[in-house]
Amino acid sequence: xxxxxxxxxxxxxxxxxxxxxxxxxxxxxxxxxxxxxxxxxxxxxxxxxxxxxxxxxxxxxxxxxxxxxxxxxxxxxxxxxxxxxxxxxxxxxxxxxxxxxxxxxxxxxxxxxxxxxxxxxxxxxxxxxxxxxxxxxxxxxxxxxxxxxxxxxxxxxxxxxxxxxxxxxxxxxxxxxxxxxxxxxxxxxxxxxxxxxxxxxxxxxxxxxxxxxxxxxxxxxxxxxxxxxxxxxxxxxxxxxxxxxxxxxxxxxxxxxxxxxxxxxxxxxxxxxxxxxxxxxxxxxxxxxxxxxxxxxxxxxxxxxxxxxxxxxxxxxxxxxxxxxxxxxxxxxxxxxxxxxxxxxxxxxxxxxxxxxxxxxxxxxxxxxxxxxxxxx
Numbered sequence: 574x575x576x577x578x579x580x581x582x583x584x585x586x587x588x589x590x591x592x593x594x595x596x597x598x599x600x601x602x603x604x605x606x607x608x609x610x611x612x613x614x615x616x617x618x619x620x621x622x623x624x625x626x627x628x629x630x631x632x633x634x635x636x637x638x639x640x641x642x643x644x645x646x647x648x649x650x651x652x653x654x655x656x657x658x659x660x661x662x663x664x665x666x667x668x669x670x671x672x673x674x675x676x677x678x679x680x681x682x683x684x685x686x687x688x689x690x691x692x693x694x695x696x697x698x699x700x701x702x703x704x705x706x707x708x709x710x711x712x713x714x715x716x717x718x719x720x721x722x723x724x725x726x727x728x729x730x731x732x733x734x735x736x737x738x739x740x741x742x743x744x745x746x747x748x749x750x751x752x753x754x755x756x757x758x759x760x761x762x763x764x765x766x767x768x769x770x771x772x773x774x775x776x777x778x779x780x781x782x783x784x785x786x787x788x789x790x791x792x793x794x795x796x797x798x799x800x801x802x803x804x805x806x807x808x809x810x811x812x813x814x815x816x817x818x819x820x821x822x823x824x825x826x827x828x829x830x831x832x833x834x835x836x837x838x839x840x841x842x843x844x845x846x847x848x849x850x851x852x853x854x855x856x857x858x859x860x861x862x863x864x865x866x867x868x869x870x871x872x873x874x875x876x877x878x879x880x881x882x883x884x885x886x887x888x889x890x891x892x893x894x895x896x897x898x899x900x901x902x903x904x905x906x907x908x909x910x911x912x913x914x915x916x917x918x919x920x921x922x923x924x925x926x927x928x929x930x931x932x933x934x935x936x937x938x939x940x941x942x943x944x945x946x947x948x949x950x
Contacts, residue, residue: 598657602651622651629667638676878891893932894929
């Protein structure tokens with residue numbers, strides 16, 4: 574909710590002009606009174622109602638119910654003695670913002686019963702004046718019945734949307750951490766071994782440079798070649814960080830399969846629509862890892878990649894006709910754990926089957942982002 578000193582609350586379901594009219598209207602009703610005393614009492618009731626109403630938004634615990642009780646009493650008094658029934662709409666809006674289920678139901682029933690009773694008595698005390706308002710009284714009763722539920726459900730939905738937004742923020746942060754860890758792993762795998770080799774060969778060349786110059790020169794050439802290879806792999810790694818389309822990754826794995834003399838088949842359209850770049854990068858890395866396993870370990874002659882793009886998920890299947898998974902080490906190694914870790918951060922899932930070869934099914938659900946902002950009492 575807004576701060577207590579704001580006159581008009583947000584998200585009321587009514588326009589600002591309607592709320593201004595409801596705030597000014599009770600003064601018209603009290604000026605109909607014939608005596609100064611009645612007008613003064615009416616003024617005091619109106620001021621007390623609005624003061625209690627606005628302060629009630631900062632109340633907590635049992636004081637909330639005390640505030641609503643005072644407002645209900647004032648609403649009854651204004652209905653019976655002045656024919657003004659519309660304070661009940663203010664109360665209906667306020668009750669709809671109470672999130673405690675038991676408190677909401679208790680106040681809703683109490684307010685509905687007292688409003689009906691006050692209107693019934695008002696027809697005896699105000700007579701013709703209240704009969705002239707029958708269309709508006711009926712609308713007011715409908716508001717008392719429906720408005721609390723409308724506001725209660727709206728606030729509940731907005732609270733869930735806020736929680737979803739917070740969860741998505743956390744997921745984004747975790748994805749950044751995971752991506753950093755992946756980069757660290759890739760750099761370690763790419764440079765660690767080669768830098769160690771360069772260090773060893775440099776020490777050896779230093780020892781041989783005087784005793785065996787030709788051998789030292791050979792070691793220096795190896796160092797140069799190793800350094801060039803490391804530089805090439807780093808460039809490829811950096812290029813990979815820029816992100817690639819799934820269809821481009823499939824073209825590369827097709828070339829890999831052709832080089833390994835494995836027949837390749839593609840089913841479906843790999844050009845997914847409205848797919849986030851991060852999700853597509855994860856899919857591309859998983860497909861690359863899976864096909865690498867096919868080439869290295871499956872002894873297959875055929876490999877089929879199928880893609881499915883539905884409203885609820887993206888599905889990519891990699892299947893070969895090789896020897897299948899014959900031991901648990903396959904699941905524990907060969908990049909399978911890395912694939913599962915990447916998929917976890919996009920709420921994805923990896924299913925492994927070993928029937929007539931190996932079949933990997935990658936499933937990533939679509940996440941629809943909704944933004945909302947709500948309040949609570």
